[in-house]
Amino acid sequence: MTAPIMLSPFFNLGASTYRNTLALSVGDHTPAVTWENVNRLLDDMVRELTDGSPG
Secondary structure, three states: OOOOOOOOOOEEEEEEEEOOEEEEEEEEOOOOOOHHHHHHHHHHHHHHHHOOOOO
16 A cells, blocks of 8 residues: 655655555655655654654
8 A cells, every 4th residue: 555646735654564564655746845854754753663662
């Protein structure tokens, strides 16, 4: 499953699982969102999910 891409300005984050594996996808309309900001968001999300604190 992937996140749709709409008209600018647009950003959508999709999340799904398959066999206990989390998959993230991003739908954006460039130049509304820079790849640097998308990468920073995904890095922050991975850090939050893997830091080991109880959810």
